[in-house]
Amino acid sequence: MSTVMYWDGGGWAWMAFIPLVWIALLGFIVWAVVRLTQHPTGRADAQGPGQPPRETPEEILDRRFASGEIDADTYTEAREHLAAHKPRSR
Structure with missing residues (x-):
């Protein structure tokens, strides 16, 4: 008998x-390959690991004025220009 x-x-x-x-x-x-080959700067708001957050134009202007790179007149003129050309929020 088997x-x-x-x-x-x-x-x-x-x-x-x-x-x-x-x-x-x-x-x-497929998910892993896409995730590993995706470049962190592919989007404008993407930040790579270990990178400081992007400065806004106003923050850059403030920093340059505080460090003495630009004078008060240039700072005021640039601030007004940025305020006039600020994108509208939706």
Whole structure:
């Protein structure tokens, strides 16, 4: 008498489950490749790890005035120019 060494229960469930595992695995691989190849400066608001936050034009102007790079007249004129050309918020 021969003994069958198989487990004969639920074979159809495993056959339905395995394609889902492959789809999830392939999805993870695609996500990982996109994530690893994405350049951190691809968007205007993106900041790379370890980089200081971007300064606004007003902050740059304030810093330059505080360090003595520009005089008071230039500072005032640049501030007025920035205020006149500030983008509108939606």
